[in-house]
Amino acid sequence: xxxxxxxxxxxxxxxxxxxxxxxxxxxxxxxxxxxxxxxxxxxxxxxxxxxxxxxxxxxxxxxxxxxxxxxxxxxxxxxxxxxxxxxxxxxxxxxxxxxxxxxxxxxxxxxxxxxxxxxxxxxxxxxxxxxxxxxxxxxxxxxxxxxxxxxxxxxxxxxxxxxxxxx
Numbered sequence: 001x002x003x004x005x006x007x008x009x010x011x012x013x014x015x016x017x018x019x020x021x022x023x024x025x026x027x028x029x030x031x032x033x034x035x036x037x038x039x040x041x042x043x044x045x046x047x048x049x050x051x052x053x054x055x056x057x058x059x060x061x062x063x064x065x066x067x068x069x070x071x072x073x074x075x076x077x078x079x080x081x082x083x084x085x086x087x088x089x090x091x092x093x094x095x096x097x098x099x100x101x102x103x104x105x106x107x108x109x110x111x112x113x114x115x116x117x118x119x120x121x122x123x124x125x126x127x128x129x130x131x132x133x134x135x136x137x138x139x140x141x142x143x144x145x146x147x148x149x150x151x152x153x154x155x156x157x158x159x160x161x162x163x164x165x166x167x
Contacts, residue, residue, distance in 0.1 A: 023086060023109060024061030029136055031059040036142075038162030040072065044125045044150045049076065053162050062086050064093075066134075070162070082132070084114065091116060095132065100124060105132065112136045118146070126151030130159070140166040 034055040039048035055068030067081040080097035084105060091114055093105040101121035107114060113135035120128045130148040137143050146160040 023088070026109065026112075026136070027061065027064050027086070028059045029139075030057050030064055030066070030134075030142060032057060033167045034068070034142055034164035035167045036162055036164035038070075038144075038160060040070070040160040040162075041157075044148065044157060044159070045152065049073070051076075051162070053080075053164065054167075055080075055164060064134075082134070084116070084134075098124070107131075125149065125159075137163070 034053075034057065036053055038051050038053065040051055041048050049072040051070045051072040053068055053070040055066055057067070058065045062085060064082070064084045066083075067079075069077060069079050071077045078097055082093060082095050082105065084091050084093035086092075089108055091105070091107050091109065093116075095103040095105050095118060098120060100123075103121055104119040105116040106119075107116035109115075113133050116132045116134065118130040118132050120130065122128070124130065125148050127149070130146060133143070133145040133147065135143040135145070142164045144160070144162040144164070145158060147156055148159045149155065150157045
């Protein structure tokens with residue numbers, strides 16, 4: 001029985017190793033400089049504002065640092081960033097760029113995307129929870145989408161969507 005448990009443990013470790021390596025390659029695919037456009041809402045019931053963005057990303061096997069700036073109209077400009085680390089299956093980190101202050105991130109990978117829960121520093125749209133989807137689009141594309149609930153209807157809405165290409 002002990003020998004069977006030992007083989008089972010060895011098999012589980014062998015199965016887990018390629019997944020971690022695949023996640024490392026996935027994270028590293030976000031490295032580089034990115035430019036693109038998108039939209040952002042100031043709050044759930046506002047009209048979307050068109051934005052232009054530039055990002056620089058450093059990535060390793062176990063971390064991703066995404067730092068950028070988005071500008072809307074000529075007047076609105078905001079620094080945006082996310083620092084994410086993984087210990088295998090779980091991703092945690094900090095999002096910066098919200099007017100409420102730094103927000104906590106935690107989640108996991110699903111296919112070509114990191115699905116990260118956001119815990120805002122203060123209430124946004126009636127609560128402190130939202131979702132950030134960081135998605136790889138082809139070899140040279142990335143999409144950042146922030147999803148929240150409309151406090152009036154309870155329905156899920158897109159607060160921001162930024163489509164970026166490697167520059």
